[in-house]
Amino acid sequence: MIDTATAPGSGGAPPAAPTRAGRRPATTSGPLRREYIWLALLLVGTGAAYLWNLTASGWANSFYAAAVQSGAKSWKAFFFGSSDWANAITVDKTPASLWPMELSARLFGFGSWTMLLPQVLLGVASVALLWAVVRRHFGANAGLLAGLALAVTPVAALMFRYNNPDALLVFLMIAAVWTMLRALDDGRWRWLVLCGLLVGFGFLAKQLQAGLVLPALALTYLFAGPPKLGKRIAQLFAAGAAMVAGAGWWVLVAQLWPASDRPYFGGSTNNSIIELTLGYNGLDRLGLGSGSGKPGGGGAPGGDPGGGVTAGVDLAAGGDMPQMHGGFHPFGGQAGITRLFNETVGGQIAWLIPAALILLVAAIILRGRAPRTDGKRAALLLLGGWGLVTGLVFSFMGGIFHEYYTVALAPALAGTIGAAGAVVWAERERRWVRAVLVLSVALTALTAFVLLSRTPDFVPWLRWLIVGVAVLAAAGLVLRGGRRLTIATLLAAVFVGLAAPTAYAVETLRQPHTGGIVKAGPATDSGFPGFPGGNRDAQSDPESGAAAPGGDAPGGATDAGGDADRERAGGGGPMGDEKPGDEVLALLEQDGSAYTWVAATISSNNAASYQLAADYPVMAIGGFGGGDPAPTLAQFQRDVTEGKIHYFIAGENHGPGGSSTSEGSKITAWVKDHYTATEVDGVTLYDLTATPKAG
Structure with a gap:
């Protein structure tokens, strides 16, 4: 039996057998x-x-x-x-x-x-x-x-x-x-x-x-x-x-850290990292849990937009997330x-x-x-x-x-x-082994041909070149020959x-990617539309372009699509990755250091954009999808009373992962009842340090 390390084309010196200590002799x-x-x-x-x-x-x-x-x-x-x-x-x-x-x-x-x-x-x-x-x-x-x-x-x-x-x-x-x-x-x-x-x-x-x-x-x-x-x-x-x-x-x-002295564990239903591990990030991922893993129908935190979204669910309206068991899978099929x-x-x-x-x-x-x-x-x-x-x-x-x-x-x-x-x-000198190698090359070429055919405008010649090289590699394996043919055959197989x-x-390296739902390779119109970075990359869809630190969106994207996104979000500002408007940003930055949170808004996607731009903490009510029971209405009211939060940035009433009964929905209703709205850059703001409405 030929040793793989010393076979033709394997290259290099053969690795010596490890000693008991696991070390190799000098070569x-x-x-x-x-x-x-x-x-x-x-x-x-x-x-x-x-x-x-x-x-x-x-x-x-x-x-x-x-x-x-x-x-x-x-x-x-x-x-x-x-x-x-x-x-x-x-x-x-x-x-x-x-x-x-x-x-x-x-x-x-x-x-x-x-x-x-x-x-x-x-x-x-x-x-x-x-x-x-x-x-x-x-x-x-x-x-x-x-x-x-x-x-x-x-x-x-x-x-x-x-x-x-x-x-x-x-x-x-x-x-x-x-x-x-x-x-x-x-x-x-x-x-x-x-x-x-x-x-x-x-x-x-x-x-x-x-x-x-x-x-x-x-x-x-x-x-x-x-x-x-x-x-x-x-x-x-x-x-x-x-x-x-x-x-x-x-x-x-x-x-063991006192809950009053640490942040709420985002994604959990009861502020427990163990429940988060075994529930939403455990059995629910396998489809063996409750399906949503979130209160109020379940939103998917951390870039996962829900425990199984079906066609026709209006996320902006807070529709409950149906289960994925045996149904439609918008992510990954x-x-x-x-x-x-x-x-x-x-x-x-x-x-x-x-x-x-x-x-x-x-x-x-x-x-x-x-x-x-x-x-x-x-x-x-x-x-x-x-x-x-x-x-x-x-x-x-x-x-x-x-x-x-x-x-x-x-x-x-x-x-x-x-x-x-x-x-x-x-x-490879064995006949059946050569047949295995030929089969491997052929199936690899077929796989490449099928996958490349799904993006017909992307290097359309490559799939035909791969098929041609695969034929040459298979011929080299069947015919056999000297060292040069062996090396050429090996290189052809590697190319295939x-x-x-x-x-x-290479196409992946060329493109910008943003949001929680990203894919490598040429841009396609697959996936779940409506989420930041969802169904297209930032280059092919300017409205999903990420705002570069301290500047405009990369890849030529600008804020041109920002207003449309803000309207889709119910006037709540940028969806995930876009830079807030200059007037809003100026308000947040003014006396920002005087507050524990310069603003609060529903869901981490909205909060992240404002926080990254303003460089002051922004409270993400309800976590990623807005469905986490944190903070509660009572906790939020206490923080407002103590002057810790400057603005409330309105948007979706309860976030894509919340529900009409979530804490985020309650907080939004309470703010609207007690404070006066102001429109800035198409964004609805409430100054929580102002005098509340009478009555």
Whole structure:
């Protein structure tokens, strides 16, 4: 049997077998130097590409940008993930994903570039770490292929330049896989404990989504770990305890902190981070919970516009959010085995799925007679299991699912391609293995052709070029030949796999993206219209353009569409990402430091825009969708009496996620009854420091 590391075309020196300590013997300096030169080129190229045009998206998702702004000003807001630095309410996630951006803002000042730079660095680090994961058992070239495949995956090119929580989550999941591979090499307790800590910290980035990698981690070690079975089980329990500690320290402090001295946990129904984790960000996501996860019909906080929106629901009018179980899915399409290939999700991630599945099965068969602790097979099981679990969960989850969630699948998919591809390529002299390679190339070309055909005006020639190169690659595999033909065939196969996603990734880098609902690749009219950044990117739809820090909207967008958006919102101002009018901004900035909150408004989308522009805290009543029971009417009245809030900015009576009986609706009614409205820049303001109406 030919070793994958020494096979023609695998490149580099063969990786020596790890010693008991998990370290490799010294190798020749020439091949090792070349390995790191190629790695440096990959990382520099990834970093340069991700940094290019970085500030075009302005504040990106203003919901999280406002939280970063707050964490840069207040350590309490930093710790809890508050939307405002007066600490009224938090975002609807645990806060760790905000911490790198907030530290950057503290060090270099708060702005679009300094906020998004840590996300880019996490992307580059993820590519490097995946290279290390795959190289460990499959060689440097396999690691380069895996790292490159991750870097050019369209959804990765989007989310490693965006301020959603996914960048830190993905990095921590790859880090957990790397530590597990170390544990599989030598069976040491420290690697199991570190793996558990990393998964636990991943919980603090995006809660239960970090658990997608858990089944593969545990089952692979249970099967292939070096110690005896009893010790393996004990080590896994230790890893579980470390995981609980990695997340539990923050949860414990947050839960024990007096509620009167901390912000309300946004997205929860009873001010509990545990309820938020198990409810809205847990069972409800899978479609196993109540469906809405929110009072008054449920709004989706944090960029998720509801627990299942059906056609005809008037969000601006506060219509209840119907359940998604078996019904219409505006985000990511209908649940089912084909979801990852559908119109909206396919272009984000699906390019290499058929090849990865075929190569994974073939590679495991080729390693079938290896010892139980075989490192290559264990790595294949770990990467492939991670991808299978993640893919199946995303395919069948009945709750809220957004296209960009698939970035959590990207490293597993890219790693499987690199690792399994190396094993199968090394055995290509076998007839059935050549048939597997030909089938992989053919299905990859077919997938690219279908996905590219959905955007016929985008590089229309590319799909035909991919088909032509695929024919040449298949011919090279069938004919076989010398070294030159082998290298040409390998390069052709790589082109077939990566050309289309690279084109989508380049288009992603070129475009600005804003709001909570974003997609990579060419702009399409799919998704859910009416939400900021919803069905189009900021470039193709000027009304969804993000206001760049301290300036106009990027990509040529101006405030021309602002008035229309304000009217749709009921006169409440910009929807999520647009800059408020100059007159409104001047009022907010005047004596802004004299108040705890310069203004209050329904929903975090409205509040974030005013806060980012004015640089003073703005209270987001009801959290993201306006449906959270915070503050209550009594609490709001107390804050007004104490002179803590200057203006109330009117808009939707209760926000897109609230209801006519929500606290936001009650607060709005109370303000209208007791204070006089003033129209400024088309926005309805109430001065809460003025004398209330008589009677």
